[in-house]
Amino acid sequence: MKVDVVLGLQWGDEGKGKVVDVLTPNYNVIARFQGGPNAGHTLIFNGEKYVLHTIPSGIFRSEVSNIIGNGVVIDPLILMDEIAKLRQSGKVIDARNLKIAKKAHLILPTHRVLDAASENAKGKAKIGSTLKGIGPTYMDKTGRNGLRVGDLLSGKFEERYTALKTKHLDMIATYNFEFDITEYEGKWLNAVEELKKFDIIDSEHYVNDALLAGQTILAEGAQGSLLDIDFGTYPFVTSSNTVCAGVCTGLGVAPTSIGNVYGIFKAYCTRVGSGPFPTELFDADGDAMCDVGREIGSTTGRRRRCGWLDMVALKYSVMINGVSKLIMMKCDVLNDFDTIKIATGYKIGGVVTDKFPYECSDDIEPIYTSLKGWKCDLAECKTYEQFPSELKDYIKYIEDATGVPVSIVSIGPDREETIIR
Ligand code: GDP
Numbered sequence: 001m002k003v004d005v006v007l008g009l010q011w012g013d014e015g016k017g018k019v020v021d022v023l024t025p026n027y028n029v030i031a032r033f034q035g036g037p038n039a040g041h042t043l044i045f046n047g048e049k050y051v052l053h054t055i056p057s058g059i060f061r062s063e064v065s066n067i068i069g070n071g072v073v074i075d076p077l078i079l080m081d082e083i084a085k086l087r088q089s090g091k092v093i094d095a096r097n098l099k100i101a102k103k104a105h106l107i108l109p110t111h112r113v114l115d116a117a118s119e120n121a122k123g124k125a126k127i128g129s130t131l132k133g134i135g136p137t138y139m140d141k142t143g144r145n146g147l148r149v150g151d152l153l154s155g156k157f158e159e160r161y162t163a164l165k166t167k168h169l170d171m172i173a174t175y176n177f178e179f180d181i182t183e184y185e186g187k188w189l190n191a192v193e194e195l196k197k198f199d200i201i202d203s204e205h206y207v208n209d210a211l212l213a214g215q216t217i218l219a220e221g222a223q224g225s226l227l228d229i230d231f232g233t234y235p236f237v238t239s240s241n242t243v244c245a246g247v248c249t250g251l252g253v254a255p256t257s258i259g260n261v262y263g264i265f266k267a268y269c270t271r272v273g274s275g276p277f278p279t280e281l282f283d284a285d286g287d288a289m290c291d292v293g294r295e296i297g298s299t300t301g302r303r304r305r306c307g308w309l310d311m312v313a314l315k316y317s318v319m320i321n322g323v324s325k326l327i328m329m330k331c332d333v334l335n336d337f338d339t340i341k342i343a344t345g346y347k348i349g350g351v352v353t354d355k356f357p358y359e360c361s362d363d364i365e366p367i368y369t370s371l372k373g374w375k376c377d378l379a380e381c382k383t384y385e386q387f388p389s390e391l392k393d394y395i396k397y398i399e400d401a402t403g404v405p406v407s408i409v410s411i412g413p414d415r416e417e418t419i420i421r
């Protein structure tokens with residue numbers, strides 16, 4: 001068997017949580033491979049809304065095994081809060097349906113302080129981080145200083161924790177930054193004790209054994225390809241490989257074990273936090289996308305920036321990830337638009353290109369093509385055939401430009417509002 005992958009092709013928040021939830025009945029295992037509680041994945045069904053940060057989006061379907069893989073960074077307190085909330089809503093979470101990689105790195109309270117201090121020091125150049133400690137934790141991982149979930153079981157955890165915390169405090173002292181972690185740290189250490197009771201596994205063995213046993217696995221991406229540490233709009237990115245290659249390192253599966261790559265994109269674009277966004281709108285159209293699309297961050301509550309679909313960026317993401325199937329989200333948000341634009345090229349210093357550049361600076365002028373809007377409610381559509389011709393034209397345009405079929409179209413936030421072709 002192969003590992004199928006769901007990942008975002010834009011700047012995150014494409015609707016990965018919803019799609020993983022919709023696809024989960026086809027899989028035995030759902031696994032997160034990178035990122036951490038900077039993610040906010042929304043699922044809506046039976047009139048209830050849930051937002052997941054660290055737990056894979058397969059958690060609501062019984063019989064599915066959910067894995068937090070080695071590539072993920074975990075804040076035990078956020079994870080335990082998430083579990084407590086799910087349990088309050090009646091969900092059973094135990095060793096059967098949630099497994100945590102020994103090799104996943106831990107986000108310490110002082111990682112969060114370092115994140116905040118570093119952002120503060122950057123002033124106007126700040127990344128717009130979610131301030132969950134993601135960057136400093138991955139820095140300690142690559143710097144070979146990090147603490148891993150498996151260390152909790154080692155008997156030397158306290159000693160290692162104190163050593164790393166002391167190192168962090170020295171680093172924080174170089175910033176002019178006030179903080180008090182006493183309360184957070186107390187709760188965090190309690191959460192660590194709770195975390196130890198979970199099923200802590202060698203996830204690379206679990207995943208490969210599952211494949212050999214004929215089980216189906218879906219890897220759930222967090223963030224989006226344009227936030228990837230290597231290929232995103234650096235330095236305004238996150239600190240992990242959000243692209244398909246991250247599945248191999250974040251779960252321990254070979255490249256030859258990757259199956260379908262589902263690339264998710266919104267019918268327009270959004271971005272939360274700082275950084276370049278060539279097709280960003282500062283007009284009534286952008287406001288309409290934000291208001292109708294309820295574009296408010298699931299993790300930080302920040303208003304998301306909105307703009308037209310960017311084919312230069314989308315084609316780049318399709319290339320980097322080897323996307324085999326596209327999934328288009330939030331078409332309903334464009335229901336009232338007379339005209340829908342797509343950026344097909346960038347004019348940079350008078351030169352036109354359709355290649356995503358090294359740096360997306362402010363002097364990029366997007367070149368647009370316009371398509372006719374469908375101007376109707378999509379709620380009644382139950383099949384692709386029932387879509388208005390203008391929406392079919394929009395989909396066809398994207399398929400022709402990317403060379404990849406659009407296999408799922410989402411027309412509302414609910415699990416049911418999904419058209420599978
Ligand atoms: P993720 O991080 O990729 O899982 O996406 P988020 O959950 O952060 O953001 C997607 C938002 O769009 C959530 O509020 C979803 O409920 C919502 N959503 C998902 N699909 C659709 C859709 O087709 N139409 C509309 N209107 N909302 C959607």
Ligand code: IMO
Pocket residue numbers: 008011012013014035038039040041127128129130131132134135221222223224227236237238239272273274298
């Ligand atoms: P999901 O999985 C959208 C953005 C932050 C910031 C940058 C770096 O829900 O799609 P970090 O906290 O990683 O240091 O922030 O990345 N960012 C996201 N934007 N969706 C996310 O996750 C994001 N995770 C991080 O806003 O600009």
Ligand code: MG
Pocket residue numbers: 012013014039040041042298299
């Ligand atoms: Mg999100």
